[in-house]
Amino acid sequence: MAATTAGARGEADSRTYSVGELAAELGVTTRTLRFYEEAGIVTPARTGSGSARAYGARDRARLVLALRGKRFGMSLAEIREIVDMYDAEPGEAGQIRRLLESLAPVRADLQARRDELERTLAEVDDVARRCRARLDELGP
Amino acid sequence: MAATTAGARGEADSRTYSVGELAAELGVTTRTLRFYEEAGIVTPARTGSGSARAYGARDRARLVLALRGKRFGMSLAEIREIVDMYDAEPGEAGQIRRLLESLAPVRADLQARRDELERTLAEVDDVARRCRARLDELGP
DNA sequence: GTTGACGTTGACGTTAAGGGCAAGGTAGCG
DNA sequence: CGCTACCTTGCCCTTAACGTCAACGTCAAC
Numbered sequence: 001m002a003a004t005t006a007g008a009r010g011e012a013d014s015r016t017y018s019v020g021e022l023a024a025e026l027g028v029t030t031r032t033l034r035f036y037e038e039a040g041i042v043t044p045a046r047t048g049s050g051s052a053r054a055y056g057a058r059d060r061a062r063l064v065l066a067l068r069g070k071r072f073g074m075s076l077a078e079i080r081e082i083v084d085m086y087d088a089e090p091g092e093a094g095q096i097r098r099l100l101e102s103l104a105p106v107r108a109d110l111q112a113r114r115d116e117l118e119r120t121l122a123e124v125d126d127v128a129r130r131c132r133a134r135l136d137e138l139g140p
Numbered sequence: 141m142a143a144t145t146a147g148a149r150g151e152a153d154s155r156t157y158s159v160g161e162l163a164a165e166l167g168v169t170t171r172t173l174r175f176y177e178e179a180g181i182v183t184p185a186r187t188g189s190g191s192a193r194a195y196g197a198r199d200r201a202r203l204v205l206a207l208r209g210k211r212f213g214m215s216l217a218e219i220r221e222i223v224d225m226y227d228a229e230p231g232e233a234g235q236i237r238r239l240l241e242s243l244a245p246v247r248a249d250l251q252a253r254r255d256e257l258e259r260t261l262a263e264v265d266d267v268a269r270r271c272r273a274r275l276d277e278l279g280p
Numbered sequence: 281g282t283t284g285a286c287g288t289t290g291a292c293g294t295t296a297a298g299g300g301c302a303a304g305g306t307a308g309c310g
Numbered sequence: 311c312g313c314t315a316c317c318t319t320g321c322c323c324t325t326a327a328c329g330t331c332a333a334c335g336t337c338a339a340c
Contacts, residue, residue, distance in 0.1 A: 018316075019316090030317090031298065032299095072213050093279065096271050100271045107265070110261050110264060121251060125247070131236050134230060135240075138232075171329065192287050
């Protein structure tokens with residue numbers, strides 16, 4: 001199946017990356033990329049003969065999202081879910097509605113985290129402010 | 141050493157919690173609290189005879205901070221550092237200055253994370269928007 | 281004075297997220 | 311042809327952050 005490795009339509013795929021290349025670019029090891037593949041986050045194509053992984057633009061995008069997700073404490077499983085819905089094929093109305101619904105809690109969670117971060121940031125700033133005040137009090 | 145379990149000054153300590161109590165309140169297990177103690181995040185006092193842990197307001201506050209930190213992907217070690225500086229004794233000028241300096245990168249990191257979150261949130265919203273548009277296109 | 285709820289330490293098990301290494305394939309290059 | 315660089319698939323090791331279990335103390339209640 002599949003025609004030219006290109007997606008549904010629009011061959012603006014540009015290029016394709018090898019593990020090493022992509023790993024270097026993303027600042028992770030090749031082991032990590034392989035691990036993410038096992039976790040179902042990416043499914044790179046293979047080169048005809050060598051069975052070497054060939055990551056496309058879509059894989060790259062998913063990895064970027066995954067690494068971002070990891071940064072604020074998501075598990076690979078959570079990440080997988082989110083990334084999956086990110087680039088799900090449009091499909092028919094029912095499917096889209098389901099996607100929208102599953103998006104809601106994700107959004108809520110992200111927002112909650114952001115708010116917490118905001119609060120934390122404010123607290124840190126407050127500590128800093130108090131420090132400076134104390135220094136003013138002491139210093140000449 | 142130490143006088144009454146109370147901090148530097150101001151006995152507004154109110155009450156003290158047992159492991160179970162505090163764990164329930166914070167929504168974690170007692171094991172977790174003990175683990176955080178090993179990790180140096182809290183150092184609850186002990187009751188005279190039984191050697192049972194008695195968590196004070198300060199411990200509670202540190203745990204709240206720690207759990208918040210965990211939510212956005214910090215390791216217990218990182219958490220410990222931050223929490224430590226949060227309620228470090230004022231100390232002399234040099235110490236305060238050092239605290240201020242170590243606070244800067246933390247703040248930068250938090251801000252970076254928040255910005256990333258913001259961007260992710262925007263992307264999620266964008267996906268949702270496109271979903272709705274597509275539904276409008278399809279629906280009657 | 282024993283029962284039960286709750287606490288204690290200690291030790292071992294588990295899960296997630298990789299690290300690292302061995303043994304081998306393959307593609308270009310001189 | 312052989313060298314080198316990069317890739318492949320196992321497979322086991324490690325670290326963090328707990329879970330779980332055992333064996334035992336303690337304190338109030340009955």
